[in-house]
Amino acid sequence: MTAPTATGDGLILETRHLTKDFRGFVAVSDVSLRVRRGTIHALIGPNGAGKTTVFNLLTKFLPPSSGAILYKGEDITHERPAEVARKGMIRSFQVSAVFPNLTVLENVRVALQRRLGTSFHFWKSDHTLQVLHGRALELLEAVDLAGHRDTVAVELPYGRKRALEIATTLALDPEMLLLDEPTQGMGHEDVGRVVELIRRVAADRTVLMVEHNLSVVADLCHTITVLQRGSILAEGPYAEVSRNPQVLEAYIGVAE
Amino acid sequence: MSTPDGVQESRAAWRLGIITPRRKRIFFGLLVVLGLVLPYLVYPVFLMNVLCMALFASAFNLLLGYTGLLSFGHAAFLGTAGYVTGWLLRSVGLPVELGVLAGTAVATVLGWAIGALAIRRSGIYFAMITLGFAQMIYFLAVQLPFTGGEDGLQGIPQGKALGFVPLHNPYALYYFVFAIFALGFAVIYRTIHSPFGHVLRSIRENEARALSLGYDVERYKLVAFVISAGLAGLAGSTKALVLQFVTLTDVHWHKSGEVVLMTLLGGMGTVMGPSVGALLVVAMENYLTGFGDWVTVIVGTVFVAGVLAFRRGIVGEALHLARNFPF
Known part of the structure; x- marks a missing residue:
C-alpha cells in the first residue's frame, strides 16, 4: 500500500x-x-x-x-x-x-442527535428523534448490525460492541x-x-x-x-x- | 455510577411490549381518575402530603435515576422554596399562585448556584458538596429572623386560587395541589422522554463516551440539576401551602436522606417508582405515629428489608415480575 x-x-x-x-x-x-x-x-x-x-x-x-x-x-x-x-x-x-443500557439504534442515534441542535430541548418529545432513524440504520448496516437495532448494547458479544462503537463514531462523520x-x-x-x-x-x-x-x-x-x-x-x-x-x-x- | 436496575427493567418492559403507548395512556388515565376521586375516600391532607413528597422524589429521581447524580442536599431546595412562599404569602400578602411561583423560582436559582459548583465533581464528592451547601442553608434557616428559627414559619394563609376559589376548603386545596403535582410530574416525564433526556441517559451510561461524542456533559448535568432543584422547590412551596407552616425539618439533612430512601424503595430510574416510595414512607410516618420515636426504626427496617429483598425497588421488581409473567 x-x-x-x-x-x-x-x-x-x-x-x-x-x-x-x-x-x-x-x-x-x-x-x-x-x-x-x-x-x-x-x-x-x-x-x-x-x-x-x-x-x-x-x-x-x-x-x-x-x-x-x-x-x-x-x-x-x-x-x-x-x-x-x-x-x-x-x-x-x-x-x-x-452505552450499555441503550439499544443499538439508540447508541448511534445519540451521536447523530447533537446535529439536530435540540439536545437541550427538554420540553420536546423524543418522537422528534425519529427523523434520525434512517441515517442510524444506514450506519448500522455498514457494520452488519441493522438486524440488532433493538438489542440492548450490553447483550451484544464483544466484537459486535466494537463494531457498534465504530458505527457510533462514524455517525459524527469525523x-x-x-x-x-x-x-x-x-x-x-x-x-x-x-x-x-x-x-x-x-x-x-x-x-x-x-x-x-x-x-x-x-x-x-x-x-x-x-x-x-x-x-x-x-x-x-x-x-x-x-x-x-x-x-x-x-x-x-x-x-x- | 452503575446503572440502576429499575432502568433495565423499564427498558425490558418496553421492549417486551409489557408497556405500550396504549397501556401507558390507559394507566395514566386511570391514575388521573383515581386522583380525582380519592379525596372522598382518604383524608385529603394525607393525600396532599403524599403528592408533595411524590413530586419531590420524582424531581430527585431525574438526577439520580436518569443522570446518575446522587444529590445529598435536596432538602435545601424543598425548604428554601417553602420558606420563601410562606413568607411571601403571610408577610407580603402575595396571591397564592405568585407565592408558589416565587418559591419555585428561588429554588431554581439556588439550584443553579449550587449545581454549578457541585457538578465539577462526581460520585461521593458531588454528594458531599451538595450536603455541604444544604448544611449552609440549614444554618441560614436557623439564623435568619424571617424563618422563625426553632419555632418555624407559622400561620401561612391559604388564600384564594385564581382570586376566588377559597383554598381553606380541603377539597378545593386538594384539586389545586393535584393540578400542581400533575403539571410538575408532566414536566419530569417529558424531560425524561425528550432529546435532552436521551443525552442525560447517555451521560449516565458512559460519561467519557458522551464527552467524546462532543457533548459538554457538565452543561447537561447543570441543566438537569436546575430542573430538579426547581421542581423540588415547587414541591416545597406547595407543601408550605398545604400544611400552613414550614419548619427546620424541611431543610434538615434528614429530609435529603428521606428522599433518597423513597426513591430507592420505589425504584430509581423508573417513572412511577419515586411516587410509590413517597406514598409508602409518608403512609408509614402518618399511620405509625402511635409508635412515637419508634417510627424511625420501623421506617429504617422497612427500608433495609425492602432494599435487600427488592434490589430494583418496588416498581422495578413489579416490572421484573411482569417480564416473567407477561400479560
Missing part, C-alpha cells in the same frame, strides 16, 4: 515536544508526532510505553505538562474534550465504549478518528472484520490508532510510530521500522 504523498502542509495533527509528567513519573517525554492527512497512522510500543497516555493527551482527556498539540494547524493544547470532538477529531476507548486498540481482546474473525472496517472508513479520513497486534499494523498502516518508555524510538513505514535493530530489540522481542 502506498501512502498519499506528503506535502508541506499535509499534516492534520501534530504534536511538538509533548510531555506528561505524573508527579515525577514521566509517562510521555518530548513526543513530536506528525500525522499526515488521509493516512492510517499507528502508535505501537510495549505495555507501559505511554501509548494510551499520548492518546488521552491528544483527545484532551489529560492536560499535558508541556508541549503543544496542533490540529489542522490550530493550537488545541488547551481546548476542552467536547470542543475537540466537535472539531471533528473523535476517539474510541480501549474498553468498548458503548475528519479524524483516534482508535485505542480497536482489535484488543478479539477473536481471529472479528479482527479481520474490524481491520476491513477500518480500511473502509479510512478511505476519506485520517486514522490514528494505538495497537499492539503487529500483524494488524503491518497490512493496514502507512506510518508507524514506535514508542518506548514515553519517547519515540522509531518512525516510518512498516518495512522500515520492522528492520530497525532498536525496535527489534525493544518491541519485537516482546511480541510473539
Whole structure:
C-alpha cells in the first residue's frame, strides 16, 4: 500500500515536544508526532510505553505538562474534550465504549442527535428523534448490525460492541478518528472484520490508532510510530521500522 | 455510577411490549381518575402530603435515576422554596399562585448556584458538596429572623386560587395541589422522554463516551440539576401551602436522606417508582405515629428489608415480575 504523498502542509495533527509528567513519573517525554492527512497512522510500543497516555493527551482527556498539540494547524493544547470532538477529531476507548443500557439504534442515534441542535430541548418529545432513524440504520448496516437495532448494547458479544462503537463514531462523520486498540481482546474473525472496517472508513479520513497486534499494523498502516518508555524510538513505514535493530530489540522481542 | 436496575427493567418492559403507548395512556388515565376521586375516600391532607413528597422524589429521581447524580442536599431546595412562599404569602400578602411561583423560582436559582459548583465533581464528592451547601442553608434557616428559627414559619394563609376559589376548603386545596403535582410530574416525564433526556441517559451510561461524542456533559448535568432543584422547590412551596407552616425539618439533612430512601424503595430510574416510595414512607410516618420515636426504626427496617429483598425497588421488581409473567 502506498501512502498519499506528503506535502508541506499535509499534516492534520501534530504534536511538538509533548510531555506528561505524573508527579515525577514521566509517562510521555518530548513526543513530536506528525500525522499526515488521509493516512492510517499507528502508535505501537510495549505495555507501559505511554501509548494510551499520548492518546488521552491528544483527545484532551489529560492536560499535558508541556508541549503543544496542533490540529489542522490550530493550537488545541488547551481546548476542552467536547470542543475537540466537535472539531471533528473523535476517539474510541480501549474498553468498548458503548452505552450499555441503550439499544443499538439508540447508541448511534445519540451521536447523530447533537446535529439536530435540540439536545437541550427538554420540553420536546423524543418522537422528534425519529427523523434520525434512517441515517442510524444506514450506519448500522455498514457494520452488519441493522438486524440488532433493538438489542440492548450490553447483550451484544464483544466484537459486535466494537463494531457498534465504530458505527457510533462514524455517525459524527469525523475528519479524524483516534482508535485505542480497536482489535484488543478479539477473536481471529472479528479482527479481520474490524481491520476491513477500518480500511473502509479510512478511505476519506485520517486514522490514528494505538495497537499492539503487529500483524494488524503491518497490512493496514502507512506510518508507524514506535514508542518506548514515553519517547519515540522509531518512525516510518512498516518495512522500515520492522528492520530497525532498536525496535527489534525493544518491541519485537516482546511480541510473539 | 452503575446503572440502576429499575432502568433495565423499564427498558425490558418496553421492549417486551409489557408497556405500550396504549397501556401507558390507559394507566395514566386511570391514575388521573383515581386522583380525582380519592379525596372522598382518604383524608385529603394525607393525600396532599403524599403528592408533595411524590413530586419531590420524582424531581430527585431525574438526577439520580436518569443522570446518575446522587444529590445529598435536596432538602435545601424543598425548604428554601417553602420558606420563601410562606413568607411571601403571610408577610407580603402575595396571591397564592405568585407565592408558589416565587418559591419555585428561588429554588431554581439556588439550584443553579449550587449545581454549578457541585457538578465539577462526581460520585461521593458531588454528594458531599451538595450536603455541604444544604448544611449552609440549614444554618441560614436557623439564623435568619424571617424563618422563625426553632419555632418555624407559622400561620401561612391559604388564600384564594385564581382570586376566588377559597383554598381553606380541603377539597378545593386538594384539586389545586393535584393540578400542581400533575403539571410538575408532566414536566419530569417529558424531560425524561425528550432529546435532552436521551443525552442525560447517555451521560449516565458512559460519561467519557458522551464527552467524546462532543457533548459538554457538565452543561447537561447543570441543566438537569436546575430542573430538579426547581421542581423540588415547587414541591416545597406547595407543601408550605398545604400544611400552613414550614419548619427546620424541611431543610434538615434528614429530609435529603428521606428522599433518597423513597426513591430507592420505589425504584430509581423508573417513572412511577419515586411516587410509590413517597406514598409508602409518608403512609408509614402518618399511620405509625402511635409508635412515637419508634417510627424511625420501623421506617429504617422497612427500608433495609425492602432494599435487600427488592434490589430494583418496588416498581422495578413489579416490572421484573411482569417480564416473567407477561400479560
